[in-house]
Amino acid sequence: MACEIKEKERVGVINPIFTCQPCGAQYASIGIKNCIGIVHGGQGCVMFVRLVFSQHFKESFEIASSSVHEDGAVFGALNRVEEAVDVLLMRYPDVKVVPIISTCSTEVIGDDIDGAVLKLNNGLLKEKYPGREVYLIPIHTPSFVGSMISGYDVALREFVSYFARKGEPSDKINFITGWANPGDVTELKHILTEMDIEANVLFEIENFDAPLMPSGNTVAHGDTTVEVLRDTANAKGTVALNRFEGGQAAAFLEREFGVPAVIGPSPIGVRNTDTLLKRLSDMTGKPIPESLVRDRGIALDAISDLTHMFLADKRVAIYANPDLAIGLAQFCMDLEMLPVLLLLGDDNVGYATDPRVLELKEHAWFDMEIVTNADLWVLEDRLKNKGLELDLILGHSKGRFVSIDYGVPMVRVGFPVYDRAGAYRYPVVGYGGATALAESMANALFTDMEYKKCKEWVLNVW
Numbered sequence: 001m002a003c004e005i006k007e008k009e010r011v012g013v014i015n016p017i018f019t020c021q022p023c024g025a026q027y028a029s030i031g032i033k034n035c036i037g038i039v040h041g042g043q044g045c046v047m048f049v050r051l052v053f054s055q056h057f058k059e060s061f062e063i064a065s066s067s068v069h070e071d072g073a074v075f076g077a078l079n080r081v082e083e084a085v086d087v088l089l090m091r092y093p094d095v096k097v098v099p100i101i102s103t104c105s106t107e108v109i110g111d112d113i114d115g116a117v118l119k120l121n122n123g124l125l126k127e128k129y130p131g132r133e134v135y136l137i138p139i140h141t142p143s144f145v146g147s148m149i150s151g152y153d154v155a156l157r158e159f160v161s162y163f164a165r166k167g168e169p170s171d172k173i174n175f176i177t178g179w180a181n182p183g184d185v186t187e188l189k190h191i192l193t194e195m196d197i198e199a200n201v202l203f204e205i206e207n208f209d210a211p212l213m214p215s216g217n218t219v220a221h222g223d224t225t226v227e228v229l230r231d232t233a234n235a236k237g238t239v240a241l242n243r244f245e246g247g248q249a250a251a252f253l254e255r256e257f258g259v260p261a262v263i264g265p266s267p268i269g270v271r272n273t274d275t276l277l278k279r280l281s282d283m284t285g286k287p288i289p290e291s292l293v294r295d296r297g298i299a300l301d302a303i304s305d306l307t308h309m310f311l312a313d314k315r316v317a318i319y320a321n322p323d324l325a326i327g328l329a330q331f332c333m334d335l336e337m338l339p340v341l342l343l344l345g346d347d348n349v350g351y352a353t354d355p356r357v358l359e360l361k362e363h364a365w366f367d368m369e370i371v372t373n374a375d376l377w378v379l380e381d382r383l384k385n386k387g388l389e390l391d392l393i394l395g396h397s398k399g400r401f402v403s404i405d406y407g408v409p410m411v412r413v414g415f416p417v418y419d420r421a422g423a424y425r426y427p428v429v430g431y432g433g434a435t436a437l438a439e440s441m442a443n444a445l446f447t448d449m450e451y452k453k454c455k456e457w458v459l460n461v462w
């Protein structure tokens with residue numbers, strides 16, 4: 001039995017797992033209150049991303065484009081950034097935070113968005129909007145490196161480094177959820193509340209599960225304020241749940257302001273959630289309350305009802321954001337499932353040496369393949385050409401055709417999920433997430449038995 005960590009052998013990507021860097025910067029932006037980003041590039045860099053967000057959250061939100069055309073691609077298009085900022089500020093009197101998010105085309109033509117911001121700060125803002133609180137933040141997200149994951153990480157670092165200011169020490173901690181769903185944020189806030197921990201929950205998108213109210217609100221918005229971002233420099237510590245989605249911001253605060261950073265664990269499964277609670281307790285001195293011990297007990301009860309008989313030895317393929325994918329693999333192994341294929345889908349060379357990945361390799365008691373820079377063709381190829389047998393796929397909706405074509409049941413996790421109702425509402429983190437995940441996996445297997453007219457339980461009866 002061996003676990004192999006390797007890079008995809010092919011050049012080129014067939015059916016990518018992630019989209020590009022600007023998407024990640026846009027995801028970070030929607031977590032900030034009174035913020036509308038301007039994506040400096042072709043209109044599609046916004047339109048496509050906005051569509052995927054709306055499909056996932058079933059909400060509408062606002063983001064702008066400088067809408068670069070042929071002439072801009074040849075001669076430069078900074079004039080369009082300047083115009084876009086002006087139009088945005090005129091149209092939205094409440095907007096304060098305007099990230100200028102670059103794209104592949106505008107990075108290639110070399111548009112100096114930092115220079116444009118300087119010019120706007122000294123010109124337009126002073127002349128036309130004197131006294132108005134406006135923050136223009138250049139964010140460089142060329143799409144020919146990294147993916148939406150690194151774009152999100154870079155954007156968080158840029159926002160935090162732009163706003164953080166040393167002031168009076170605070171009793172709060174910074175809490176960076178990473179690329180989470182509203183249901184995850186609710187679950188994480190539940191943990192913080194139960195532990196009586198005051199936190200700056202950063203880039204918080206809980207409101208993207210927005211109620212329809214009599215007042216007729218039509219757009220969702222994030223809730224992290226400028227004040228909260230400023231205060232990050234004064235916190236007693238930072239907990240970034242995901243190494244690749246917020247790790248840089250936490251490291252910046254430690255380096256620049258001496259705010260101790262704890263990176264991880266992504267609290268997927270009981271073991272990782274236990275570790276998170278311990279780290280929160282160590283950082284704040286707050287004890288772990290009985291209520292969370294009870295939540296843990298409920299998760300353990302649900303899991304023990306399922307693991308041995310139904311989940312153990314089931315062969316699973318996983319693709320998702322890297323921290324999520326690794327956490328899911330850890331959880332599967334805790335449940336005695338066999339994550340035989342783990343796909344980490346962009347060119348980040350840090351995945352292969354991530355301690356959690358090395359730990360998976362060390363502890364796998366079955367043949368396991370971990371593929372970096374992977375795409376969905378790797379999954380299809382293993383099923384179609386390499387004889388891979390699977391009982392379950394864990395991943396987002398972009399891989400659903402593999403599930404359909406090869407008859408492998410699939411549990412939707414991660415982003416984007418648009419072919420399961422309300423998926424964004426259910427957590428994968430914390431004890432609640434562990435329960436929901438284990439039950440979803442078991443239910444997917446049970447339903448699959450029905451589809452395949454399998455009348456006998458597929459049980460482990462050793």
Ligand code: SF4
Pocket residue numbers: 020021022041042044045046048103104105143
């Ligand atoms: S790859 Fe380039 S052109 Fe396409 S959406 Fe991303 S930034 Fe825009």
